[in-house]
Amino acid sequence: xxxxxxxxxxxxxxxxxxxxxxxxxxxxxxxxxxxxxxxxxxxxxxxxxxxxxxxxxxxxxxxxxxxxxxxxxxxxxxxxxxxxxxxxxxxxxxxxxxxxxxxxxxxxxxxxxxxxxxxxxxxxxxxxxxxxxxxxxxxxxxxxxxxxxxxxxxx
Numbered sequence: 001x002x003x004x005x006x007x008x009x010x011x012x013x014x015x016x017x018x019x020x021x022x023x024x025x026x027x028x029x030x031x032x033x034x035x036x037x038x039x040x041x042x043x044x045x046x047x048x049x050x051x052x053x054x055x056x057x058x059x060x061x062x063x064x065x066x067x068x069x070x071x072x073x074x075x076x077x078x079x080x081x082x083x084x085x086x087x088x089x090x091x092x093x094x095x096x097x098x099x100x101x102x103x104x105x106x107x108x109x110x111x112x113x114x115x116x117x118x119x120x121x122x123x124x125x126x127x128x129x130x131x132x133x134x135x136x137x138x139x140x141x142x143x144x145x146x147x148x149x150x151x152x153x154x155x
Contacts, residue, residue, distance in 0.1 A: 004027055004028060004029075005027060005028065005029040005030065005031070005067075006023040006026075006027040006029075006030045006031075007030075007031050007032070007033060008020045008023050008030060008031070008032050008033075009032075009033060009034070009035075010032035010033065010034050010048065010069070011034055011035075011044045011045065011048070012034065012044040012045055012046070012047040012048035012051050013044035013047070016044075017051055017055075020032060020055070021055070021059075021062075024055070024059070024062040024065050024066060025062075027065065028065060029065055029067050030065055030066055030067060031067040031068050031069070031070070032048075032052070032066075032067075032068075032069045032070070033069070033070045033071075033072060034048055034069070034070070034071045034072065035071075035072050035074050036071055036072065036073055036074060036075065037074040037075065037077040037078055037086065038074075038075045038077070038078035038086050039078075039086060040086060040087075040088065045071070048069065048071070049069075052066065052069055118131065118132030118133050118136060118138055118139055119133075119136035119137065119138050119139075120132075120133045120136060127139075127143065128146065129142050129143045129145075129146035129147075130142055130146075
């Protein structure tokens, strides 16, 4: 059963194309986004437009569901790091046991900060889905999203 919208991180490779097909079979509208960080092996990125067109052509039911595709330029990563992903250097293991595709000079941690979007800006009341008044449209939307998440995968 399809519902709502989805955003798929789409490199153009086999795994992300599978994820895209999964999303197209379950959501009413799906957009895609890819990241160009000047990777040496860009075959997947180069295949993105062709793969999207093939999905529309070979699966007509998905053609209207497939929305905009965006390619985000993250070339700055190649400028500030020395990794085998972006530079013409041999892949080797570093002293920390990680391959130099992850970079020695640039280690990135994903940082998540709990934010709130309560229309009233309230942070005093904590609900299982986050802070807020619990009654405004933003809080209702966050609560509904949390309940869908907790309910588990769509069948």
